[in-house]
Amino acid sequence: MSNIQITKEGNLQHLLTTESMNKELIIKIFDIAETFLKIGKHDVKKVPLLRGKTVCNLFFENSTRTRTTFEIAAKRLSADVLNLDISSSSQSKGESIIDTVNNLIAMSANIFVIRHPESGMPKYIANNVSKDVHIINAGDGNNSHPTQGLLDAFTIRKYKKDFNGLKIAIVGDIKHSRVARSEMHTLSILGVSEIRLVGPKIFMPDDIDQTKFQEFNDMKEGISDVDVVMMLRIQKERMQQEIIPSEKKYFESFGLTTKLLKYAKKDAIVMHPGPINRGVEIQTEVADSSQSVILAQVTFGIAIRMAVMTMLIDKNI
Helix, strand or coil, X not given: CCCCCECCCCCECCXXXXXXXXXXXXXXXXXXXXXXXXXXXXXXXXXXXXXCCEEEEEECCCCCHHHHHHHHHHHHCXXXXXXXXXXXXXXXXXXXXXXXXXXXXXXXXXXXXXXXXCCCHHHHHHCCCCCCCEEEEEEECCCECHHHHHHHHHHHHHHHCCCCCCEEEEECCCCCCHHHHHHHHHHHHCCCCEEEEECCHHHCCCCCCCCCEEEECCHHHHHCCCCEEEECCCCHHHCCCCCCCCHHHXXXXXXXXXXXXXXXXCCCEEECCXXXXXXXXXXXXXXXXXXXXXXXXXXHHHHHXXXXXXXHHCCCC
């Protein structure tokens, strides 16, 4: 594991990627998240584990679900939460991101949740803060989105119980998706036997490890007999020169419909990290069906983010 992310004692110092994590640490995060799921069912949903701590959400890209669930997670842990409006901050006046972070640290900020369009920015910041400050990567470029990868794997465990023998299809714009990369790393570490990458050739990564992942350019073939179908949206904001097919033609070839879903196992679950583009990558009837666990992912995401923040602060948990 990277020394910057994990301490010598094996504790979580930052969460920058799932790529270098081991199975034991991921399972520990899941088990702690389970306890927070129970708290979410109480009338009073708060616990004092982060009382007196301050969590700063620094989002340099738009977000609804991720920022909101981080905010809810921090507040349920009794932390103070600061959502920095980047457009009106000193960043817009030319201040460096490190200076911005250092000024917030001087105000006793403890955890920074950072989303940035530049790959590697959360790691850069983590390399420039003291040991009592913790960085969580909430998405950097097309590189990584670790809490999303963790919460999706946690969702799969909730519905499928065990990762052994599972067949999982990740469908859509995998090339530009940081979610897909985090999914691929996390599920591989957890021992998923078959991970399929499904989509048009232009949306496939150039560096697919054929020993770990199978590429399919046909939807029917790709989701045939799978246990989990993970749909992704087209990442238009991170594309450069790729030719984007029309939304109608894309849906005709790779949109998940009730008809296509029949090729998967009868008890297959349908997932999507959001935001959903109905009629582009998924049919409304599928998104709202009994096989869809999309809203459950959001609920589980709060528990996962509570677990991560608690582990960063409390090394004895």
